Amino acid sequence: MSDTDLAQPPQLGEALAALRAKRQLTLDALSQRAGVSKSMLSQIERNQANPTVAVVWRLAHALGVELSELLEGAKPAQSGIEFVPAHATPSLASPDGLARLRILGPIELAGQYEWYELIVQPGGVLASQAHEPGSREHLSVLSGELVVETGGQRQLLGLGETARYAADQSHAIRNPGPELAVGLLVVLHA
Known part of the structure; x- marks a missing residue:
């Protein structure tokens, strides 16, 4: 991991929106399940808010995924070639x-x-x-x-x-x- 990778926190918005859509949940429904305000969810999905670890954990739990799955989904797409000698x-x-x-x-x-x-x-x-x-x-x-x-x-x-x-x-x-x-x-x- 480079220093530039550590300079920015993961952008969870796209991963959160995709998981919410996959489970056919509205912002309101996820808000109720996770105990996170609807406005905060909206801000997270638009990458306008940086949630705490506790909030990310509650979201992962409410979506039925591991915390790591939500965070891994927030990583930028890999480009190029992954080489395995x-x-x-x-x-x-x-x-x-x-x-x-x-x-x-x-x-x-x-x-x-x-x-x-x-x-x-x-x-x-x-x-x-x-x-x-x-x-x-x-x-x-x-x-x-x-x-x-x-x-x-x-x-x-x-x-x-x-x-x-x-x-x-x-x-x-x-x-x-x-x-x-x-x-x-x-x-x-x-």
Whole structure:
């Protein structure tokens, strides 16, 4: 954070107005819920008032969001490119170490949409317990071969092929071939 970032407090107006609209609340209704005057709310939304932490907390509580969500929504939109070097991409390994997931998606989308680069050594397996009901996975093979097993079914995938399947039951992805297999795995949580 630069000194210029610290010189100005966050401008909550746009974030507050958007959250209020999303919840279909009038200024009057939010005023009653939060215990903040309607004129103060109007001034905050127009960035003409700087609310105290207590007022921001009451507004967040009345809107049913975390304080951080209201403050994060007040940050200026990011411009440019967010760069993540390869060495900074987090990864997870299977218990036997033969399968590895490189986490490609941003952490703020975890639990909604997740995408990974899946790298599986010959004979390796990535076994997963059931995700929440309605969850689905999409697996596309970039090199080698992978087998998806779910619900008593098995599907072999080769280069360029994709499988889409229910992930709300135990499932596994295996490398049956003699060479390294790489795929893109997208998880859509319900």
